[in-house]
Amino acid sequence: MDLYAYTYVGPEEIRRSVATFPAGAPIVSARDIEAWLTCHPDALAEGATYVIDLQGRLRLAPRRSEHVACAGGEEILAAGELRFRRAGGQLTVAEVSNQSTGYCPDTDCWAAVALALGQAGVNPPSGFTHEVIFRRCTHCGERNLVKEGWFVCVFCDADLPAGWNIGPRRRIHVKEPG
Secondary structure (H helix, E strand, O other): OEEEEEOOOOOHHHHHHOOOOOOOEEEOOHHHHHHHHHHOOOHHHHOEEEEEOOOOOEEEEEOOOOHHHHOOOOOEOEEEEEEEEEEOOEEEEEEEEOOOOOOOOOHHHHHHHHHHHHHOOOOOOOOOOEOOEEEEOOOOOOEEEEEOOEOEOOOOOOEOOOOOOOOOEEEEEOOOOO
C-alpha cells in the first residue's frame, strides 16, 4: 500500500524541547493497548496522542504530549488524537482525528490509521470521527485549520489552496499484513 510520510512542520522550539522525551509506546496487539491503558487510565476519558510510525505501527502517548515527541522526532504516516471505549467488554475506538498541528497530515492518512488499528486488534471506524483539513497560506505562509469548508486564511484573509500544501511529504510503500 502506498502512503505518505509526513515531516514535522511545527515550531522548532517545540521539537528541541521534547528531543529527550521518550517516544510513544509501540502498539502491535490488543494486549499492548490494554497494558498502555492500565498505565494511563485517564486516557479512556480524555484520549491519547497517537502517531503511526513508518513501519505502520500505532504509537501512543498521554493526551497532552507533543506528536513530535510521540514519534521520537521521526517522520510519520499519520498523527492525531485517539480515544478508546469499552463496549460489551470489548475495546473500540470512540474518537479518532488527524489533528496534529506539528505534522498537519492530510485526511488521506486515514488508510495508515485503519491499517495500524487493525494490526493492533481493534476494528477501526469507517473514517476519522473528526477530520481536520490543514492548508498553508500562499500569501502570508501561516498554517491554517480549514473550518466548515471555508478556505480563507484566518491571519490575512487570502484564499487558501484546495489541495494539501503544508510541507514536505514523500510517498512510501508499506506492506499490508497477510
